Amino acid sequence: MNSSCAEKIWLSVGEVASRCGVTVSALHFYEQKGLIQSVRNQGNQRRYARDVLRRVAIIKVAQRTGISLEQIKQAFDVLPKGEPPLQRHWQQMSELWHQDLTTRIEQLTQMRDQLSLCIGCGCLSLAHCPLRNPADQLATQGPGAHFVPADDKV
Ligand code: FES
The missing domain is CATH 1.10.1660.10 (Multidrug-efflux Transporter Regulator; Chain: A; Domain 2)
Structure with a gap:
């Protein structure tokens, strides 16, 4: 993590899973598909910015309406990279x-x-x-x- 990242609130994979009501393996799958991103801390553990909570919520709702993961990824591609979306x-x-x-x-x-x-x-x-x-x-x-x-x- 760089110095600007230190000002953000970072969540562990377990915290994200708990707050979103999904499994850790689901988060790894979303990350593998490019839907969410993490950074590694000094202990090489995944850390997620807070906007991941909204992203996962959108993924879950979108999937219930039949929107494919590919469509979700295309939609997320309009969001800024490396900064919390406004x-x-x-x-x-x-x-x-x-x-x-x-x-x-x-x-x-x-x-x-x-x-x-x-x-x-x-x-x-x-x-x-x-x-x-x-x-x-x-x-x-x-x-x-x-x-x-x-x-x-x-
Ligand atoms: S009009 Fe549709 S099955 Fe007959």
């Missing part, structure tokens, strides 16, 4: 996920609603079933060929 940095990071989560919520809502229509049907028709062919937006415009000019239709 509120605006956390805000920038959360904005990266906002559109993705909004899109996923819309897709899940659509699937939930379509699923209730399909229960009891079971046709899985490529032409009519929104679960079987969810991106068929032209179907909402009615049957028939949509790219043939109306004058050419028979």
